[in-house]
Structure formats: structure tokens, C-alpha cells
Amino acid sequence: MKDLQGQVLYVGKAKNLKNRVQSYFCNSKHHSAKIKKLVKHLRDFDYIPTDTEFEAFMLECQLIKSIKPLYNRMMKSPQSFIYISISLTGRHRKIDIAYNPIENDGKVYFGPFTSRINVERSLRGLKECFKLNCSNPNGKNSACLNYSLGSCVGLCLGGPAEQQYNDILDRFIGFLKGTDMSILEDMNQMMLNASETFDFEAASAYRDHIQAVRSLLKKEKMIEFTEENHNILAIERLTDSTIKLFLIKRTDILFSYNYTAAGNICEKIKTNILAYFKKDEANATEDISRHEIDAAHIIYRYLHNGSCSYLIIPENWLDPVNHSTLDLALKNLLNNPQHLQPPIYHE
Numbered sequence: 001m002k003d004l005q006g007q008v009l010y011v012g013k014a015k016n017l018k019n020r021v022q023s024y025f026c027n028s029k030h031h032s033a034k035i036k037k038l039v040k041h042l043r044d045f046d047y048i049p050t051d052t053e054f055e056a057f058m059l060e061c062q063l064i065k066s067i068k069p070l071y072n073r074m075m076k077s078p079q080s081f082i083y084i085s086i087s088l089t090g091r092h093r094k095i096d097i098a099y100n101p102i103e104n105d106g107k108v109y110f111g112p113f114t115s116r117i118n119v120e121r122s123l124r125g126l127k128e129c130f131k132l133n134c135s136n137p138n139g140k141n142s143a144c145l146n147y148s149l150g151s152c153v154g155l156c157l158g159g160p161a162e163q164q165y166n167d168i169l170d171r172f173i174g175f176l177k178g179t180d181m182s183i184l185e186d187m188n189q190m191m192l193n194a195s196e197t198f199d200f201e202a203a204s205a206y207r208d209h210i211q212a213v214r215s216l217l218k219k220e221k222m223i224e225f226t227e228e229n230h231n232i233l234a235i236e237r238l239t240d241s242t243i244k245l246f247l248i249k250r251t252d253i254l255f256s257y258n259y260t261a262a263g264n265i266c267e268k269i270k271t272n273i274l275a276y277f278k279k280d281e282a283n284a285t286e287d288i289s290r291h292e293i294d295a296a297h298i299i300y301r302y303l304h305n306g307s308c309s310y311l312i313i314p315e316n317w318l319d320p321v322n323h324s325t326l327d328l329a330l331k332n333l334l335n336n337p338q339h340l341q342p343p344i345y346h347e
Contacts, residue, residue: 001071002044010038010071011063013056017047038071051244051258052236054302058253061294081293082119083111084216086173092137092155092162093169095123110176112223112293113216122216125209129187130168176216184214222300226250226288231277231313233269234303235333237261245269246308247276251288251295266330273326277313309333 001010014020024031024039031039050056064072087094089106097119101109113119127133134155136144146152153168154161174180191206219227232248238258247255254276259265288296303310311333317326 001038001042001069002046003041004043006044008067008069009041010069011060011067013053013060015053021045034071034074051238052307054234054236054246054298054307055253055256057298057302058295061298065291065294081112081114082116083109083113084119084123084176085109086169091158093166094137095132095169095172097123108173110216112288118212118215122212125212126172126183129190129206129209132165132168134165175213178217184210187213222296223288223293225300226292226296229312231273231315231318232299232303232310233273233313233330233333234308234310236308245272247272248299249277251292251299266327266334269330270323270326273313274318277318309336 001008001012003009012020024035024042028036028039048059050059081099083098083101085096085098085101085107087096087107097116098107098109101107101111128151131151131153132155133146133151134144135146135152136142136156141158142156143154144152144156147154147156153165155165168183171180171183175183187206187210191203191210194200194203194206230250232246234246234248236244236246238244241261243259243261245255245257245259246253255272257272259268302308311329313326316322317329
């Protein structure tokens with residue numbers, strides 16, 4: 001959608017373009033203020049047909065990222081994903097929630113997480129268990145109110161307590177990296193101690209805190225899948241005689257092509273796999289970036305909603321000695337009619 005000067009205001013996708021465009025002009029009294037403002041400035045359209053809905057989603061994502069249309073930014077929450085940040089500078093560690101990680105700012109970031117509520121619950125559990133709730137962390141040798149209430153380890157007093165506070169957060173950093181589980185071990189011991197003294201209310205609270213903190217280790221399935229799988233082949237049947245091939249590298253479509261299903265197309269697909277999927281050991285453990293998340297969501301949903309058949313191509317299949325394994329996998333995929341039916345679209 002463009003304004004009078006030809007500037008792109010908004011990018012969107014539609015299965016039925018006519019219905020989608022009409023929706024902006026019908027029942028306008030129910031539209032949000034942003035939609036009404038968009039329509040007021042709208043003067044022209046461009047459209048790009050695609051073979052599949054998946055392509056439309058990916059193209060929409062790509063165009064929004066490159067063009068950054070005003071109304072796409074206005075209609076999307078800037079707080080969709082959050083991170084845990086821990087400052088490593090100054091006298092003591094500082095733990096907080098962030099939305100936009102900044103490189104080389106003296107902090108370590110963990111995430112992205114999709115639920116602010118879950119992250120806040122986890123940090124609250126950590127602080128309550130280890131008495132990190134200092135109400136005057138920058139004070140000088142003066143006890144804060146929370147210290148007198150028993151919920152501050154004594155950070156406000158400095159000295160050994162300050163070092164203890166930093167040690168706890170260093171262990172928490174190790175926990176988030178998956179290298180140090182002592183935080184959870186200590187919390188479990190606190191729960192057991194409370195149970196042994198028949199303080200079941202406290203034991204129940206510790207149990208909830210443990211579950212909340214443990215949840216930080218469980219990455220979103222989509223993020224975990226994207227980080228682990230870098231070479232993906234997807235096939236979707238367009239008609240009874242035509243299939244669409246996608247070669248996907250992490251969150252990018254490297255190659256797509258329409259093939260006639262008749263005849264042996266395995267060799268053609270294999271040639272493209274070897275041409276576009278290069279061995280790339282450097283990215284084998286690379287975390288998904290904030291800019292990849294939207295595309296990762298689209299790809300993950302497409303691969304798991306039954307619209308296509310897909311195959312993960314391990315790095316070792318690209319070696320000549322394992323090409324027979326690749327051949328067999330392709331034949332099995334193409335000869336499985338259950339997953340290669342023409343799509344049925346619903347409005």
C-alpha cells in the first residue's frame with residue numbers, strides 16, 4: 001500500500017486479494033485508529049502473486065524487514081520478544097529485562113523469550129530464594145528496609161555480602177548457559193529443608209520458584225528447531241501434476257522451483273541440494289538472532305502444519321560417500337503420497 005508520493009505505507013499478504021483490500025474500506029466504524037489513518041493516506045497498491053501461502057508469508061517478512069513500512073511498525077508490538085540482561089560492570093551485577101540487546105555494552109544477554117510474565121516470575125523466584133531484593137543497592141554501608149525484612153542478602157552493606165551477591169548472579173549466568181546447575185540444586189535443598197520443618201507453605205513457594213527458574217532453560221520449540229537444523233528441503237504439491245520445491249538454509253529460502261511430478265526428479269533435486277547447501281561448520285551452534293525470529297516462526301509453522309513434506313539434510317549427507325543415503329531419503333520423501341496431497345485452502 002502506497003501514499004501519494006509512492007512511499008510504501010504497509011505490506012501484507014492475502015489468500016483472496018479482493019476480499020482483503022475490501023476489508024479496509026467496509027465496516028470502517030469498527031476499524032482501529034491506525035487502520036483509519038492508513039486508509040486516509042492510501043493512494044495506490046502493488047501486488048506480487050506467489051504459488052503458495054508460505055512464499056507469501058516469507059515475502060511479506062522479507063519486504064517488511066527491508067522496507068520498514070511505517071504502518072507495519074505501528075501495528076507490531078516492539079516488545080514481542082524479551083531478554084534477560086546481566087551487567088558485568090560496576091561494583092555489583094545488575095539483572096534486568098531488555099527488549100533490544102546492545103553489543104559490547106558490558107552486559108550479557110539471554111533469550112529471546114516470548115513471555116514477559118514467565119521471565120518476570122522466574123527472576124522474582126530467583127531473587128526471593130537467594131535474597132537478592134535489595135531496595136538500596138547503591139547505598140553505602142546502610143542497611144535497606146528489605147534487609148531488615150530478611151529479603152536482602154546485604155548488598156546495601158557492601159563487603160562480603162556484595163561478593164556473595166555477585167557470586168550468586170555469576171552462578172545464574174552459568175545456569176542460563178547450561179554449565180552450572182548449582183542454583184537449582186540449592187533451591188531444591190531449600191524446598192526439602194522447608195518440608196522437613198513442616199513449613200509446607202514455604203516448600204510450596206520454593207517448588208513454584210524452581211519450576212519458574214527451570215522454565216528458562218526450555219527454549220521455544222521454534223527457536224531450538226531453527227538453531228539445530230540449517231539445511232531443510234520442503235516439498236508442497238500445487239496440483240496433481242506439479243510440486244514446489246524449497247531449499248531453506250536456517251531462515252532463508254535459497255532456492256525454489258516448480259517441478260512436474262511425472263518422471264524421476266530425484267537427480268534434479270539432488271543437484272540443487274549439492275549446489276545450494278554448502279558445509280558450514282561455523283554456524284553449527286550459532287544462536288538465532290532477533291532479526292531471524294519472524295522468519296523462523298513462519299518456517300517452523302509451515303513445516304509442522306501439514307502443508308508440506310520436509311527433510312532435514314545433515315551435513316554429512318553432502319559428502320560424496322553419503323550421496324546414496326541422500327538418494328534414498330529423497331525417493332522415500334517423493335514416494336510418500338500421504339504428505340504430498342494438493343492443498344485445500346480455507347478463507
